[in-house]
Amino acid sequence: MTFSHLRHWCEQSDNLDRYGWLQHDGLNFGIQEIVDSPFILTTSFVKKNSVNHGGDWTARIDVRAMPGYEAYNNEEVSLIWYVALDEDARDANIWLSNFETTFTGVKGETSGLGQFSIKLTNHSGVTDSESFLITKAPGLNLLREVIVSSLRLVSNKSESKKRVVLAGNLLQDDEKNPNFIATQITGILPFTLDVMFESGFQTREETLTGHKYTQLLAKHQIDFDEKFENIYNLRNKGYDVKSIKFAQAALSNLVGGIGYFYGASMVQSSYTNEPVNYWNSALYTAVPSRSFFPRGFLWDEGFHGLLLSKWDLDIELDIIAHWMDLMNAEGWIPRELILGSEALAKVPSEFVVQRNTNANPPTFFITLEYILDNYEDVLTQKQLDLLERLYPRLQAWFSWFNTTQKGAMPGSYRWKGRDPLTQKELNPRTMSSGLDDYPRASHPTEDERHIDLYCWMAVAASTMHRIGSLIGQDTSKYETTSKYLKDNRMMNKLHWSSYSQTYADYGLHTDALALKRPDIVPRSPNQNREMIRVTLKNPEYRLVDSSFGYVSLFPFLLRILDANSEKLGMILEKIVKPELLWTNYGLRSLSTNSPLYMKRNTEHDPPYWRGAIWINMNYLAVRALHFYSNEAGPFQSKAATIYKELRSNLVENIMKQYYKSGYIWEQYNDKTGEGSGCRPFTGWSALVVNIMSEKY
Ligand code: 6A9
Numbered sequence: 001m002t003f004s005h006l007r008h009w010c011e012q013s014d015n016l017d018r019y020g021w022l023q024h025d026g027l028n029f030g031i032q033e034i035v036d037s038p039f040i041l042t043t044s045f046v047k048k049n050s051v052n053h054g055g056d057w058t059a060r061i062d063v064r065a066m067p068g069y070e071a072y073n074n075e076e077v078s079l080i081w082y083v084a085l086d087e088d089a090r091d092a093n094i095w096l097s098n099f100e101t102t103f104t105g106v107k108g109e110t111s112g113l114g115q116f117s118i119k120l121t122n123h124s125g126v127t128d129s130e131s132f133l134i135t136k137a138p139g140l141n142l143l144r145e146v147i148v149s150s151l152r153l154v155s156n157k158s159e160s161k162k163r164v165v166l167a168g169n170l171l172q173d174d175e176k177n178p179n180f181i182a183t184q185i186t187g188i189l190p191f192t193l194d195v196m197f198e199s200g201f202q203t204r205e206e207t208l209t210g211h212k213y214t215q216l217l218a219k220h221q222i223d224f225d226e227k228f229e230n231i232y233n234l235r236n237k238g239y240d241v242k243s244i245k246f247a248q249a250a251l252s253n254l255v256g257g258i259g260y261f262y263g264a265s266m267v268q269s270s271y272t273n274e275p276v277n278y279w280n281s282a283l284y285t286a287v288p289s290r291s292f293f294p295r296g297f298l299w300d301e302g303f304h305g306l307l308l309s310k311w312d313l314d315i316e317l318d319i320i321a322h323w324m325d326l327m328n329a330e331g332w333i334p335r336e337l338i339l340g341s342e343a344l345a346k347v348p349s350e351f352v353v354q355r356n357t358n359a360n361p362p363t364f365f366i367t368l369e370y371i372l373d374n375y376e377d378v379l380t381q382k383q384l385d386l387l388e389r390l391y392p393r394l395q396a397w398f399s400w401f402n403t404t405q406k407g408a409m410p411g412s413y414r415w416k417g418r419d420p421l422t423q424k425e426l427n428p429r430t431m432s433s434g435l436d437d438y439p440r441a442s443h444p445t446e447d448e449r450h451i452d453l454y455c456w457m458a459v460a461a462s463t464m465h466r467i468g469s470l471i472g473q474d475t476s477k478y479e480t481t482s483k484y485l486k487d488n489r490m491m492n493k494l495h496w497s498s499y500s501q502t503y504a505d506y507g508l509h510t511d512a513l514a515l516k517r518p519d520i521v522p523r524s525p526n527q528n529r530e531m532i533r534v535t536l537k538n539p540e541y542r543l544v545d546s547s548f549g550y551v552s553l554f555p556f557l558l559r560i561l562d563a564n565s566e567k568l569g570m571i572l573e574k575i576v577k578p579e580l581l582w583t584n585y586g587l588r589s590l591s592t593n594s595p596l597y598m599k600r601n602t603e604h605d606p607p608y609w610r611g612a613i614w615i616n617m618n619y620l621a622v623r624a625l626h627f628y629s630n631e632a633g634p635f636q637s638k639a640a641t642i643y644k645e646l647r648s649n650l651v652e653n654i655m656k657q658y659y660k661s662g663y664i665w666e667q668y669n670d671k672t673g674e675g676s677g678c679r680p681f682t683g684w685s686a687l688v689v690n691i692m693s694e695k696y
Helices: 140-150 210-232 241-256 298-311 313-324 364-375 381-404 451-470 476-486 488-495 550-557 566-575 615-629 636-661 684-693
Strands: 018-024 029-036 039-048 056-065 076-084 093-097 105-110 114-135 152-155 162-165 180-199 259-263 266-268 281-285 353-355 506-509 513-516 532-535 540-543
Touching (some): 018 241, 029 210, 029 241, 076 114, 076 140, 093 180, 114 140, 114 210, 241 298, 241 636, 298 313, 298 615, 313 364, 364 451, 451 476, 451 488, 451 550, 476 488, 550 566, 550 615, 566 636, 615 636
Parallel strands (some): 266 353
Antiparallel strands (some): 029 039, 039 056, 093 105, 114 180, 152 162
């Protein structure tokens, strides 16, 4: 017998037909379906707030055969329900307690939660608590291993079947306090369990379970539908029920993926030789993907904020405040936040260490810009106070970018951290830009300049000016910088190629490059035959204008380009060309005639930002088209036409792929529209909701 299929974490490799939140409001309730054919598990929770320790909540778990698989009803299914304490939790205890239910319950006390009790009750069907496990687990990242290694095979005389059960109490004599208690519950399909968490030990007059729970959940669902329609107006816009369900699921997965992480980052500073552990910190953040990247990413989070701030502005401000708290004394914020052993267990070691010289796009400035665009006049005093407290940190953040990522030419900017010595990469990656393998100057030097960072800085400066003015600060410095960078003459001088008639990076560059396998040298030991890059022609300083794609679009994407500029017309003409960026599913990242279109970067790295359709950039594109179609200028009506088509291509394809595959994806194939990369990816791809509702 093998237990390799025991499900625990949300793993992409489990290949479930589909799973995800259908509705989740971020505060009071959520409802999720997990389809693991032939079974379907519906999990939900309802929370009742109280003053202390967050209040009570109940979770309901319903297990049944999928429609069409009714023959499986009457089969037995075992669930393992557990309570575990964080390995760092001090003065925290949990112990078994038998309440007057058929199941084992747990009581506990921790500094964060105070006293609490958790009870399991049967809501419907036949269920039995079959076995339990009490032990000390070495860490939250190893709970599955602890369970698997303690499973026992037993046989009952009256039955011929063998059964798998948990081992019971495994505490050694000298161990008093378990940190891991698990209960095996076996039920006959279909069945439903309620798990009740109650803060404190007092008994309730009325418990949040059974019929009471059913009623409250239904009420929250109705409120959710109403709030969703009030904000996004999808019914009013004529979308059908199926489309609205899709949009609700997209939003709910972003909201339901918000987590609270605690731990220390590993940081490589320019002042130390070895990476050091940062201070312990808390991070409240959404995540790009629950299965694959269940942790915070700095520039992703700014995009998430464009959706979250409309749904619940206070949640979003809280998220921004947590990220700003991670800033070091220099004004730097790590790009990836991997806090705690559970998060760490999901990350290959090469990604763990963060470098304090490297940036990531400061997208929180577009979130803040969006918040000002939508709420400037209705912010509460509390929200204004929060902005005021954030302001000094935003200043430090801006100035960290403005000094450390400055380019050699006045007014120019450069992503630091590209590797000039790599021999394996066809084009050294620019991880800091967020666009990883998108082609840049082939030979990184200090003299290069990056158009995307230039545009991020222009938005950052103008947002600093707006926020500062709102809270009564002297912002002349930001106003000047913003005007300086938004002056298209300056941008054109640094980045416009009159040869290709596109915006471009500048640097030491050649396109004459190839990956080659080194020849075998006879009888030489330890041959490393990995492919290496060969440069066939000397690079020269020039604009990197042979590639056309997302990077070339930034002055348009971030709305820096003047509505009257003829360059806007040239960009619009180019994006609609199918051999360049246009597809029926959205704009592809790199034009098909670019030298690195769909090329591998090393023999092990498939193309990533070299052709696929990404939703965050497409979101910026529809937003920009919407903007230019509302600005007086010669290209206004052209922008409006493209806006309509791009918007409907994106919405139709993302929804079609969702219903076809069960998921929203990290990217979409530019030839077929199919989802690729990881899934479910309901980080920035969930911005499809804003695209549907036209809330930019
Ligand atoms: C890989 C392997 C189980 C890459 O969405 C997060 C980031 C973006 O910020 C970035 O722009 N993604 C984009 O180019 C995903 C990065 C994941 C790296 C870690 C882990 C999974 O192991």
